[in-house]
Amino acid sequence: MHNPNISFPPPAGMSNRSTFLHRNFLNLLTFSFLFLFVSLSKANELEALMQFKATLQKSNSNAFDTWTKEYGICNFTGIVCDSNQNVTEINLVGQNLSGTVSFDSICSLESLQKLSLGSNFLFGRISDHLSNCTSLQYLDLGFNSFSGEVPDFSSLSQLKFLNLNGSGFSGLFPWKSLENLTGLTSLSLGDNLFDRSQFPLEVLKLEKLQWLYLTNCSIEGQIPEGIRNLTLLENLELSYNHLFGRIPDGITKLTKLYQLEIYSNGLSGKIPEGFRNLTSLTYFDVSSNKLEGDISELKFLTQLKSLQLFENQFSGEIPVEFGDFRFLEGLSLYTNRFTGHLPVKIGSWAEFKYVDVSENFLTGPIPPDMCKQGKLKELLVLQNKFSGPIPENYVNCSSLIRLRMNNNSLSGMVPRGIWSLPSLSIIDLTFNQFEGPVTLNIGEAKSLAQLYLANNKFSGELPDTISEASSLVAINLSSNQFRGNLPAKLGELQKLTSLHCEYNLFSGIIPYSMGSCVSLNEINLASNSLTGEIPASLGSLPSLNSLNLSDNKLSGEIPARLSSLKLSLLDLSNNSLVGHIPDSLAISVFNNSFDGNSGLCSENIRNFRPCSPISGTSRGSRTFIFCFTAGASIIILSLACFIYMKFRYNNQDASMNRRDSWDMKHYRALSFSEEEILRELKTENLIGKGGSGNVYKVVLHNGKQLAVKHIWKSAYGDGMSFRSSSSILAKGKRYSPEYEAEVTTLSSVRHVNVVKLYCSIMSEDSYLLIYEFLPNGSLWDRLHGNQKIKMDWMVRYQIALGAARGLEYLHHGYDRPVIHRDVKSSNILLDEQMKPRIADFGLARILQVDAARDSTNVIAGTLGYIAPEYAYTSKVNEKSDVYSFGVVLMELVSGKRPVEPEFGENNDIVQWVFSTMRNKDNTVNIVDSSISEALREDAAQVMRIAIHCTARLPALRPNMRMVVQMLEEVEPCKLTDIVVDIETDKGKNQGQVQ
Template sequence: MSPETDFFILVLVIGLISSVRSDEFSVLLNLKSALAESNTKLFDSWRSDIPVCKFTGITCDDTGSMVKEIEISNQNLSGSIPFDSICQLQSLQKLSLGFNYLHGSVTDDLNKCSRLTYLDLGNNLFSGVMPQISSLNGLLYLYLNNSGLSGTFPWGSLESMRGLVVLSVGDNPFDETPFPKQLLKLTNLTWLYMANCSIGGQIPAGIGELKELINLEISSNYITGEIPTEISKLLKLWQLELYANNLTGKLPVGLRNLTNLHFFDASTNHLQGDLSELKFLTQLKSLQLFENELTGEIPPEIGDFKQLVNLSLYRNQLTGRLPQQLGSWSDFNFIDVSENFLTGQIPPNMCKNNKMTELLILENNFTGAIPASYADCKTLSRFRVSNNMLSGVVPGGIWGLPTAEIIDIANNNLEGSITSEIENAKRLGQIYAAHNRLSGELPPQISKAASLNTIDLSHNQFSGKVPETIGELKRLDSLHLDNNNFMGQIPNSLGSCDSLSDINMAYNAFSGRIPPALGWLPTLNSLNLSSNQLTGEIPGTLSSVRLSLLDLSHNKLGGAVPESLSIEAYNGSFAGNPGLCSQKVKYFPRCSTSGDSGVIRTLITCLSIGSAVGLFFLAYLRYMKKTSGKEEETWNVKSFHVLSFMEDEIIESVKEENLIGKGGSGQVYRVSLKNGMELAVKHMRNTESGWRRKRNNILVGKEFEAEVETLSSIRHVNVVKLYCSLTSQDQGSRLLVYEYLANGSLWERLHDPIKKKLGGLDWITRYEIALGAAKGLEYLHHGCERPVIHRDVKSSNILLDEHLKPRIADFGLAKIGHTADTSSSSSCTHVVAGTHGYIAPEYGYTYKVNEKSDVYSFGVVLMELVTGKKPIEVEYGENKDIVYWVCSKLKNKESVLSLVDSSMGEAYKEESIKVLKIAIMCTSRLPTLRPSMREVVKMLEEAEPCKLLGIINVSKEKQNHVLLV
C-alpha cells in the first residue's frame, strides 16, 4: 500500500472519529438543554472546550470516544428527557437517571437504546404509561420504582429479558393485574421489588423456581390466598416482604429452610396458626408479623437469635411467655408485642447494649416487676407497659430517662413514687400512670421536665401538696390528678400554664379557695374540681372561660353562683355545696336581696305564661306539619360537651338564609342562638335517588362517622370543638354542630381578595397561626391514645377565631391508629383522599398514608403563609406546584428572599425564611426525611420572631445560614 493511500485512510479514520465525537457532543448538549431548568452544578463541565469523556457523569468506552454510561442520578435534575436523542448514542449501555425530579412521558423511542444493560428511571415524576420495551433484551438491571408511571404495565416485555438480575417496579399506581407469570421465567433474578403496584391474585407456586432471589418484596398489594410452600425453595433469600396484603392460612411448612433470611415482614394480613416454623431462622434481624390472627406461643429459640434487633408482633392472639434471653445478644432496639395474651415477666436484658429505643408491651397479661435494668436504658424514647398485671416498685431511674418521650405504666398494680430524677427527662411529653398504687408527693423537680404536655396520675395514692413549680410547665395541656390523696391548696401557678385545656383534680382533699388564675387560662376547656374540701366563693374569672365541662360539686363553696354560670348546662356542676345561692339555679336557695318575694311572684307568673305559650306553639307546629302532609322527622342526638341549647333550635336554623359555605361533604350554616352563642352546623345530606342514593349514603355516612369518631373525644384549643351530632331517623340527614369561628379559613385570609381587604396578615400573626396549627396536629399525632391522621390538611381546613387563633377542622377523611395504613380490599377502586397541591408524593403512588403525609401537607401550608401564594398557580408551570416552585428559587440569598410575600413588608423577611426552611424539611420527597409534628413544633418555637419594633438585626453569622441550598 502506497504512502498516499495510508495517509488517506488515516485522514478518513480521524474524520470519522471527529464526526462521532461531534455526534456524541450534540446529543449530550441536547440533554443539557432539556434539563436547563435544573438547580445543579452537574453541567458546569459540559462545555465545548472539554472532551465529552471528561463530562461529569459520563463514562466512555475503551476507545475513549463513544459514550458508554450516563450516570446522573440524584442530581436535582428537572425537565423532560429526550429519549429519541439519547438513544442515538450507539454504545450506550447504562442510563441512570434515578432520584431526580424528571417529568413528562417515557416515549417509545426508549426502544432504540437496544444496547442498554442498565436502566434507572426510578424516583422521579414521570407520567403516563410505560411503553413496550421488548427490544431492550440485554437489560440486566431495570429500576422503575416510584417513577410516577401508571396505566397497564407491559409485563410481556419482560419475557425477552432472560438475563434480568434486578427488577424494581414498585410504588407506582399501575392498573391492577394478577401476579405476572412472565416473571417466573426470569430465573436469573436476584432482586424483585413489586411493592405498591396493584398486584392481585395468588402468589404462584412457580415462584419457587426463582432460586437466585435474594430479595423478594411484594408488599402493599391485593394478593390473596396462602403463602405457597414452594417459597421454601428460595434458599438464598435475605429479605422477604409480604406485608399489607390479604394473605390467609398458616406460615408454610418448609419456611424453616430459609436459613439465610435476615428480614421477614408479613404483617397486616390474615395469617393464622403458630410461629413454630420461625425457630430455625437464626439469622433473623427483623421479624414483623403484627396485625394478623396468629396464635400459640413465641418459640423460646427466638430468644437465642443473636442478630435479632427488631421484633413486632402486636395485635395477634399469641399466648405464653416472652423468651427471657430476648435481646441479650445483639444491639436490640425495638419490641412491640402489644395487644396479645402474653404472660410471664418482662425480659430483663433487651437494653443490654444500650441501643433500645422502644419497649411496647401494653395490653397483655405480664406479671412481676419492671426490671431495674431499664432504668439505665438511656436510649429509650417510648416505654409503654400499660394494661398488664405488673407489680412491685417502679425503678426510680425510669422517670429520668433522658430521651424518653412517653412513659405509659397505667392500669397495673405498680407501687413507688415519682422520683426527683424526673428533672433529667428533658424530652418527656406524656406520663400515663393512672390506676396503680403509686404514692408519695410530687417532686418539685417535675418542673424541669419542660416538654411535658400530658400528666395522668389519676386513681393512685399520691398525697401531700402539688408543688407550685408545676406552673413552670408551659406546654402542659392535660393534668389529671383525680382520685388520690392530694391536699393543701390548688397551686395558683397553674394560671401560668397557658396551654392547659383539661384539668381534673376531683376526689382529693384539696382545701382553700379556687385560684382565680384558672379563669385566665386562654385554652381551658374542661375543669373538674369536684369532691374536695374547697371553700370560698366561685371565682368570677371562670365566667370568661369557654368550658365544655365544669364540675365543682361536693365541696364547701359558698356565696353566689356567678350569673353567667347559672345556666341549665351547668345545673349539676355545683351540687353538694350547701353554702351556694343563686337567683337562677332552682336547686339553690335564692341569694338574699330586698324585694325578694316580689321577684319570685313575677318569675312564677312569667314562667307560667311562657310555658302555656310554648305548649300552644309546639302543638300548632305539629298540626301544621300534619296538615301539610309532611311527617315529623325525629332526631338522635349525641352530645360530646355540656350543651346550653336544644336540638330544635339547631334544626330550625338550618335554612337558606343562614348558609355560609358549601363543600364536598355538605353545607355549612351559621346559627345564632337565643342565648347569644354562635355555632357552625354542617349538614351532610344525600339528595340522590335509587342506587346512587344508596351508594352516596354509604360515602356520606363514612365521612360523618369518621368526623364524629375523631372529634368526639378530642379536647385541644387548636382543634375545632364538636358539640354534638344529630342524625335523622331515616339516616338521610346528618348534622354536626361546631363552635363558630368568626374569621373564616386561613385560605380566605391569604387568597380571597375580599377577605384580604379586611386586613392582611402580618408576619407575627402568620407565625402564631403556623405554631397554633402545628400544635393542633402535634396533639392529633402524639397526644391521643392512638394517632389521628387528618389526611386533608390545607389552609381552608384551618379556621380562625375572632382573635385569629387557629383550629384544625374538617375530619371527614381522618383515620385513627394503624387502620390508616391498611389497604382496602382488592375489589375496591382506589381514591386518593386529600386536595391537589397538598397531597404527599408517596400517597399518589401507594394510596398509603401515615403521619408523615400530614407533615407534608402542613409544609405546603407553611409555604402559603410565607409566600402568600396558592399551592397551584399558573406561574409555576405545567404540572408544577408550590413545592417545586420554592425549591427552584433556592439559588442565592436574593432569590430566596424574593419568595417572601411582599405584602408583609421588609421588616420580617429574614425571620420568615426560618419558617420556610421548616416548610422545605416538611415537604421532603422521602417521608423518612420529614420531621415529626412534635419536631416541627419545637423548630417553630425556636423560630419565634423578634417583636420589638419589627426591627431585626441579623448577624453576619445568621446571614450565612439564610441560604437554603
C-alpha cells in the same frame, strides 16, 4: 470503510516510486476518513447531550456546570466514557433536576449502557423513543414524578437492572414486555398507581432475578406456586397489594433470600413447612395479614435482624430459641394471640433497638436483658398478663425513649433510676399494681413528655422536682394513693396540656402558678381533699377546655375570670363554694356542675336560691346602702363629665397619649393610621372568629377594605369590645406565640398567592394584624360552608394551582423553608376573581438548622389534615404541609369534607379515597358529581396527585415544587372559558381569616 491492512496492487505500468506514493496516499486518505468519522461522532454525542441538558431545568444544582465544550464530553459531571471516548453512562442521580426528559437525544448515544436519573424532580410522559436505547443494561428512573403509562420495554433486551420505583407512573403496566428481558437481575416497580392486575406470570420467567420489588403495585390474587422458579432471589417484596390465600410452599425453595416482605395484604393460613430452609433470611415482615398458627418454623432462622409479625392471628408460644438469636434488632409481635412466657434470655446477645409484644396473652416476668447491649429505644409490652416487678437492669438503659407496660399485672416499686432516664419520652404504667413513690430524680428526665401512672397503688407526695421535667405535655396520676400538696411550681411546665390527678388523696390548695401553664386544655383534680379557693389565675388559661374540681373541700367564691374560658366541661360539684354563680357559667349545659355547694346562689339555675344582696338586712341598712349608692353615682357622673371636658379641650394631648401606647410596625406603604383602624374595631364590624382571635372588616375613609385580626389574650373574653377592655387587661408586655409566628412569616413574604400583611399594631395588652381584605372568604366556605357556591373544575383547578404555588414559595423561596403547619381549606382565602391566598400563619415557623429544635410534643394542625407521622415522631418538616395540601386537593376534587360520617368511624377522606380506589377501577367515580362531565377526567388526574401527596411515608411524597409541576402538566385545555358563578350576596363578604 477501508481497511489499512489490506494491500491493493498498483495500476499497471506504475513505477516503484509511484507505487510508494500511491500507497501513502491511500493510507492518508483512510486515516483522514477515520478522523472525520470520529469527529462527527463526537459532535453528534455532544449535540445529543446538549439537547438533553436543554430540556431540564436546574434547581439548586451544579450538575451542568461542567457541561461545556471546554471540559470535553468525558469530563462532564455524571458522564462515563469507554476507552474509545464513547459515552457509556449518564449518572445524574439526586441532582435536583426538573423538567421533561428528551429520550430521543439520549438514545442517539449508541454506546449508552447505563442511564441513572433517579431521585430527581423529572415529570411528563415517557416517549416511545426510549425503545431506541437498545444497548441499555441499566435504567433507573425511580423517585420522580413522571405521568402516564409505562412505555413498552420489549426492545430493551439487554436490560439487567430496571428501577421505576415511586416514579409516578399510572395505568396498566405492560407486563408482556418483560418476557424479552430475560437477563434482568433487578426489577423494582413499586409505589406507583398502576391499574389493578393479577400477579404477573411473566415475572416468573425472569430466572436470573436477584431483586424483585413489587410493593404497592395494585397486584391482586394469589402468589403463584411458580415463585419457586426464581431461585436466585435475594430480595422479594410484595407488600401493600391485594394478595390473598396462603403463602405458597414454593417460597421455601428460595434459599438465598435475605429479605422477604409481604406485609399489608390479605394472606391467610400458616407459615409453610420448610420455611426453616431460608437460613439466610435477615429481614422478614408479614405483618398486617390474616396469618395464623404457631411460628415454630422461625426458630431456625438465626440470622434474623428484623422480625415483623404484628397484626395477624398467630398463636402458641414464642420459641425459646429466640433468646439465643445474636443479630435480632427489631421484634414486633403485637396484636396476635401468643401465650406463655417471653423467652427469659431474649436480648442476652442481640442489640435490640425495639421490642413490641403488646396485645397478646403473654404471662410471667419481664425478661431482664432486652437492653443488655444498651441500644434499646422502645420497650412495649402493654395489654398482656405479665407479672412481677420491672427488672432493676433497665435503670441503665439510657437509650430508652418509650416505655409502655400498661394493662398488665406488674407490681412492686418502680426502680428509682427509671424516673430519670435521659432519653425517655413516655412512661406508661397504667392499670397495674405498682406501689411506692415517684422519686425526686424525676426532674432529671428532661425528655419526658408523657407520664401515665393511672390505676395503680402509687403513694407518697408528688415531688416538687417534677416541675423541672420541662418537656412534660401530659400527666395522668388518677386512681392512686398520692397525698400531700400539689407541687407549687407546676406552672413552670409551659408545655403541659393535660393534668389528671383525680381519685387520689391530695390536700392543700390548688397552686396559683397553674395559671401560667399556657398550654393546658384539660385539668381534672376531682375526688381529692383539696382546700382553699379556686385560683382566679385558671381563668387566664387561653386553651382550657375541660375543668373538673368536683368532690373536694374547696371554699370561697367562683372566680369571675372563669367566665372568659371556652369550656366544654365544667364540674365544681360537691365542694363548699359560696356566693354568686357567674351568669356566663349559669347555662343549661352546666346545670349539674355546681350541685353539692349549698352556699351558691343563682338567678338562672333552678335548685339554687336567688342571689339577694340586701336580703336579711335591716331597713336602716337598706337606707344606708341606697344613700351610699346614690352618692357614689353622683361622684362617678361628675368624674365622667370632667374626663369628657378634658378630652374635648385637650384632644391633641389625648391623641398623642393614645399613640404613645401603641407600637405600629409597617411592612408595606400605608395610607392609614392606627387611630383609623382602632375606631373601626366594633361589634358590628366583626366578621369571624378563629382559633386565635376575632376578625374585623375595616373600611377606610378612602373606601379601601382591610381585615384586622385581634389576637386573643388570656386576660379578657372573646366577646369584648376592643376599647372597653382596657380596664381589665393584663399588666406587662407579653408576646402571643400566634402573633410572633404570623408576623415573622408574613412580614417577609412577597407572593401573589400569600395573603398580604400591611402592618402590625401592638400594645402592652393587645396585638393586631392588618391584612388585605379578600371578599370571597375561604375555600372552606365556598366548598362546604353557608357560602357554598357552584364551582366547575376550571375554577377549582386554578385555586389548586395558585395555592400550590404559594406553598412552593414558602418551602423553596427562602434559605430555610417556612413550614405553615396548618394547611387547610379554611386557610386558603379567595379574592374577587377567586384567586387563592395562603393565610393564617399562626402555627408557621422557619425551619431550624438544628433538627432537634424543630420537634414539638404538641400536635399542630387540624383534624383530618394532620399527617400520619405525628403518630410516631415529633419532627415537623415540609412533607407535613404537603400531606395537608393533598387533603385540600381531595376536597377540591371530591367536594367532600376531610371528615364525614360516611367515611366510617375513625376514618378520614384520605382513607376513604384509598379504599374507594382499591375497590373500584375508575378514579372518576370519586370526582364531585357537580363537576361537568367533560372535565371529570382532568379532575381525576389531580386526585392522583393528591394521592401522591398523602403517601403514608413522608419520603414518598413529592415536594411542593414537584406538586406545582405535576399540576401544571394536567392543566385543563380551555382555561380561557372559565366562568365564575358566584351565587352569593355581594354585601355579605365574610370569613376572612379563620
